[in-house]
Amino acid sequence: MKTKNLVAAALVGAVAFTFNIARAQDPLPSWNDGPAKKSIVEFVAKVTKPASPDFVPVPERIATFDNDGTLWCEQPLPVQAFFASDRVKTLAPQHPEWKTKEPFASVLKGDYKAALAGGDHAILELFMVTHAGMTTEEFEQIVKDWITTAKHPKTGKLFTEMTYQPMLELLAYLRANGFKNFIVSGGGIEFMRPWAEQVYGIPPEQVVGSSITTQFEMRNGKAVLLRLPKLNFNDDKEGKPIGINQHIGRRPIAAFGNSTGDKEMLEYTQAGSGARFELLVLHDDGAREYAYGPALGLPNVKLGAFTQALYDQAQKSGWTVISMKNDWKRIFAFDK
Amino acid sequence: MKTKNLVAAALVGAVAFTFNIARAQDPLPSWNDGPAKKSIVEFVAKVTKPASPDFVPVPERIATFDNDGTLWCEQPLPVQAFFASDRVKTLAPQHPEWKTKEPFASVLKGDYKAALAGGDHAILELFMVTHAGMTTEEFEQIVKDWITTAKHPKTGKLFTEMTYQPMLELLAYLRANGFKNFIVSGGGIEFMRPWAEQVYGIPPEQVVGSSITTQFEMRNGKAVLLRLPKLNFNDDKEGKPIGINQHIGRRPIAAFGNSTGDKEMLEYTQAGSGARFELLVLHDDGAREYAYGPALGLPNVKLGAFTQALYDQAQKSGWTVISMKNDWKRIFAFDK
Numbered sequence: 001m002k003t004k005n006l007v008a009a010a011l012v013g014a015v016a017f018t019f020n021i022a023r024a025q026d027p028l029p030s031w032n033d034g035p036a037k038k039s040i041v042e043f044v045a046k047v048t049k050p051a052s053p054d055f056v057p058v059p060e061r062i063a064t065f066d067n068d069g070t071l072w073c074e075q076p077l078p079v080q081a082f083f084a085s086d087r088v089k090t091l092a093p094q095h096p097e098w099k100t101k102e103p104f105a106s107v108l109k110g111d112y113k114a115a116l117a118g119g120d121h122a123i124l125e126l127f128m129v130t131h132a133g134m135t136t137e138e139f140e141q142i143v144k145d146w147i148t149t150a151k152h153p154k155t156g157k158l159f160t161e162m163t164y165q166p167m168l169e170l171l172a173y174l175r176a177n178g179f180k181n182f183i184v185s186g187g188g189i190e191f192m193r194p195w196a197e198q199v200y201g202i203p204p205e206q207v208v209g210s211s212i213t214t215q216f217e218m219r220n221g222k223a224v225l226l227r228l229p230k231l232n233f234n235d236d237k238e239g240k241p242i243g244i245n246q247h248i249g250r251r252p253i254a255a256f257g258n259s260t261g262d263k264e265m266l267e268y269t270q271a272g273s274g275a276r277f278e279l280l281v282l283h284d285d286g287a288r289e290y291a292y293g294p295a296l297g298l299p300n301v302k303l304g305a306f307t308q309a310l311y312d313q314a315q316k317s318g319w320t321v322i323s324m325k326n327d328w329k330r331i332f333a334f335d336k
Numbered sequence: 337m338k339t340k341n342l343v344a345a346a347l348v349g350a351v352a353f354t355f356n357i358a359r360a361q362d363p364l365p366s367w368n369d370g371p372a373k374k375s376i377v378e379f380v381a382k383v384t385k386p387a388s389p390d391f392v393p394v395p396e397r398i399a400t401f402d403n404d405g406t407l408w409c410e411q412p413l414p415v416q417a418f419f420a421s422d423r424v425k426t427l428a429p430q431h432p433e434w435k436t437k438e439p440f441a442s443v444l445k446g447d448y449k450a451a452l453a454g455g456d457h458a459i460l461e462l463f464m465v466t467h468a469g470m471t472t473e474e475f476e477q478i479v480k481d482w483i484t485t486a487k488h489p490k491t492g493k494l495f496t497e498m499t500y501q502p503m504l505e506l507l508a509y510l511r512a513n514g515f516k517n518f519i520v521s522g523g524g525i526e527f528m529r530p531w532a533e534q535v536y537g538i539p540p541e542q543v544v545g546s547s548i549t550t551q552f553e554m555r556n557g558k559a560v561l562l563r564l565p566k567l568n569f570n571d572d573k574e575g576k577p578i579g580i581n582q583h584i585g586r587r588p589i590a591a592f593g594n595s596t597g598d599k600e601m602l603e604y605t606q607a608g609s610g611a612r613f614e615l616l617v618l619h620d621d622g623a624r625e626y627a628y629g630p631a632l633g634l635p636n637v638k639l640g641a642f643t644q645a646l647y648d649q650a651q652k653s654g655w656t657v658i659s660m661k662n663d664w665k666r667i668f669a670f671d672k
């Protein structure tokens with residue numbers, strides 16, 4: 001190799017090295033540069049620098065994240081609805097009456113639209129029947145078995161692969177900066193806990209969600225908790241601040257959501273003193289994920305509605321609204 | 337100084353140095369050597385040594401502690417009853433009817449025995465009225481103000497000084513060994529949180545307790561939670577495993593209590609797989625603290641009962657029962 005080539009090779013090497021360093025130093029590589037990413041990085045800087053007037057001590061760095069539509073895909077149905085549907089199919093042989101009884105009959109035919117037509121009451125019944133009647137440990141195992149095999153109907157990927165890569169980076173970035181991340185979801189607390197630690201790095205005690213009633217009993221001389229078909233707590237809308245207070249006991253300083261179900265959580269976060277951060281994910285990428293919600297002039301969906309009123313409130317309140325289409329370089333880890 | 341004296345001085349110094357090292361290395365200096373201390377140290381060793389067949393990974397090292405009578409003194413009344421009583425006196429001018437209405441009238445006269453005679457219903461009413469009607473943040477401030485001044489009627493010490501020194505050492509010892517300590521108390525969750533971090537090193541999100549219902553509302557444009565005079569959850573007896581499952585989502589591997597209210601928590605802890613540890617504090621030191629409970633042939637008390645049946649169950653189940661009189665060198669930090 002000639003000297004000139006050696007120098008060139010060294011230069012190329014140095015540039016590649018510098019580029020890799022720069023990449024390694026960017027904690028949010030799947031986020032495009034822009035106001036959204038900038039608002040996150042600036043917030044984290046100002047609450048973590050000891051000399052900052054907005055400095056927040058580590059124990060108070062609480063961040064709360066909605067799950068469906070914020071951390072993972074909630075279309076064409078929330079993942080837990082697929083779980084409930086699969087449970088109906090599994091349990092059907094023990095329930096011959098379901099063949100003609102709604103919403104079970106429609107679920108067994110794969111007609112989810114008809115099943116949902118029964119309204120909240122039908123959905124609640126579907127969830128209670130499929131989520132109760134076993135111990136908490138038995139249910140944990142059922143969820144673990146299901147989540148390691150269940151796949152998204154459109155992409156064919158595991159549901160746990162349908163998590164948003166930019167949000168996984170955000171969770172890690174906050175954690176590296178002394179934040180304690182909590183999930184605060186309308187979804188079932190015991191549906192999320194069995195896999196949240198592995199997928200999000202969020203341990204069971206940092207998962208807040210809706211729950212059913214449990215009952216203590218001795219079974220073969222061993223203490224167990226039995227899951228009853230009765231709603232205990234609905235962790236949605238006004239329920240989110242209530243659940244946060246119940247489980248965490250401090251106001252978050254940062255909150256992340258994507259729908260009207262998250263409005264009160266963001267309001268509650270913002271009403272605390274000192275620096276605060278609120279963010280909403282707008283699903284506007286029909287090509288790479290889904291586009292939905294009235295704020296985009298698109299039809300509403302049963303869950304995960306981003307209404308025009310919510311959009312207006314976000315603008316007025318200074319909440320960051322991120323466009324999945326424009327703010328995210330890639331959405332899923334499996335995206336090129 | 338002669339050579340012989342120099343050597344003697346050096347020897348004395350070396351012995352003192354060794355003694356100090358030994359003391360510094362003993363993580364439980366206020367515990368007398370004996371089976372109780374030994375059982376704790378052996379349990380911690382076997383679950384933390386990587387080569388141990390009983391090794392437990394750090395995230396699963398969950399320890400739960402009852403509060404009243406386990407971490408701090410609950411006699412002559414649980415501390416929260418003194419708080420409720422002081423609140424009645426503070427609020428009395430706004431409630432002239434309390435002068436003749438029980439249990440308030442008796443509380444205002446300082447006759448707690450008569451106040452308690454109204455039974456659970458009267459106690460519940462007393463707690464609801466004194467603990468509700470303000471926002472969660474206002475209540476937090478009320479508790480903070482009270483706890484920094486309120487004193488134990490017998491010792492004249494702050495209630496926060498009436499915490500058991502051996503248990504404070506145990507909390508620190510477990511924490512140093514990768515455990516996450518939780519309080520799981522029948523007491524009010526929002527009565528304990530404002531001071532538990534400073535006193536026990538246990539942050540608000542690791543406090544589980546009884547709670548009243550809260551309601552989300554906007555007040556002067558700010559999101560707040562209003563405390564309603566309605567019981568939400570009773571974290572006692574069967575409620576303890578239910579509260580543990582709700583808040584923590586894993587079975588503890590170690591649990592500490594002192595009364596029948598803790599029985600189910602210990603049963604639930606023990607029923608998990610792998611190494612487990614359960615401990616009950618027996619209040620048998622009338623000279624340095626209080627002696628009470630049927631297991632000692634002494635009268636029962638309203639709260640904190642250590643029955644003969646519980647004692648027998650502890651023996652049968654291999655739970656460690658510690659004698660405050662024999663196992664603890666000192667009880668309070670202010671003891672000589």
